[in-house]
Amino acid sequence: MAIQRREFVAGIGAGAVALTAGCAQLGGDGEADDDRPDVVGETLTLTTTTSTYDTGLLDAIHPDFEELYGVEVDPVAQGTGAALESARNGDSDVVMVHARGLEDEFMRNGYGVNRRDLMFNDFVIVGPEGDPAGIDGMGSATEALTAIAETGATFVSRGDNSGTHTKELNLWEAAGTEPGGDWYQETGSGMGEALNVANQQGAYTLSDRGTFLSRRADTDLVILVQGPIKDGPEILANPYGVMAVNPAIHDNANYDLAMAYIGWLTSPDAQDAIADHERNGEQLFYPEAISENPDFQQYVPEGWNSDSSGE
């Protein structure tokens, strides 16, 4: 996989390294020198979802960050539930996941700090071209799922407490249908594997658009219900967030580097790099950390009202 480095980033990188590593050269008062966080040579452990890794996004953007700060990022692709659990146990420094409800809970319990919206794509319902449940063009995710359940057409569920799985359960709930029976199969695996299984069985599944696009070349499945990126229902939106592990709870967490990483991810350069990442000629992720019209809702927990202050 060719990694395109940008020369101007390298230029900035050289400057930044000189700044962070060469504090002493500034000749300020000695006290300040010692207080500056020096992250050069350190390692950042990132736990994340399978979708950010399997789409090649992280491999595409991390070299710039590593070069800029003179550090190393260790990405562990686990799925949202497991990624948050690792962070809860203090086994990672920063998390990048996509299940707002789980993220809010993580923040509310004090394990995470400084959450930022990072980027979004959307979910799509994919299935065999034959479309036995006749959901093509329905334009409603919940109606489509209801139709699948009523037809008894095979549906593959991730079943792994990931962001996609969480979204799928929310959709069943919204549809008022309890999934179960022979037609509902939980693979307990990553998105790629779930797509493999669905492809083999000619089944329906819910996928994030990014992973599906990066796998489209070797699958017979087609998108039957679009998400909001292609004017589908808003319920299929798939926002990604990034959070630092709270150093007050886990003093081993590399907080300075985690914040440097979040700062960099939400910088114009990294946001551009995210937008530029393509698979099979299609953009997979849409950056949303920087906007002229700031989305204040990103700072507000999902479904928050002033009465539910969590006390």
Place this chain on the structure above:
Amino acid sequence: MLLELLGYPLAAVFDLPFRDGYVWSIIYVSLYVSLTAVALSTLVSVPVAIVMGFSAFPGRQFVKSVINTGMGFPSVVVGLAVLFLVSNQGPLGSLELIFTKEAMIISQFVLATPPITAISLAAITGVNDRVRDAAHVLGGTRLDVALVVLKEARYGIATAILAGFGRAISEVGSVLIVGGNITGADGISKTRTLTTAIQLEARQGKYETAMVLGAILLALVLVINAVVVRLGDQGVR
């Protein structure tokens, strides 16, 4: 050079993403972790097998049943136990071993020790009693007898070590849990082994790469087995 012969023509044919050093680093991590784990296992297992083979002590039967149970440990369960051990919340949390090669070595050590011990013990107890008697008759001390028996059992012990290595290098469950399957952005593996790489490539639908990695792993295991068989033949003589 096996890889050059195998990897590059295949890379040319299948247009595989054999990034510079990617495959080499995976092989290196696999071998480093498994060889280290098996070396440590051997240091523990063989002395234990010798003690159990040459002396009767209270609880010997219990130790034997523990070892036999250990032979059947599922690797994911071992991975889970090691995760609890080395996680930041666990007793060894302060060492920060989670998602490192060291954690993987601990897992594979636990997995490889029972078979090495059991097979070594079988080799030692399997040495013909007439050999022991002859050594005694010739006026050997207990130590002499033990040395003679060990010399006779050496092929069996070698077989045991290689069997432990086979178990270590081909397991996927525990190293995935405690190692995290990490490769840096430069494409150099940190905790990605051949088995976890195959799992990842298959997940991403890159079946050709997965198959090539599988072939490399198979080749390594076949070489090991060939060595085992040869040693076994010599042992029988």
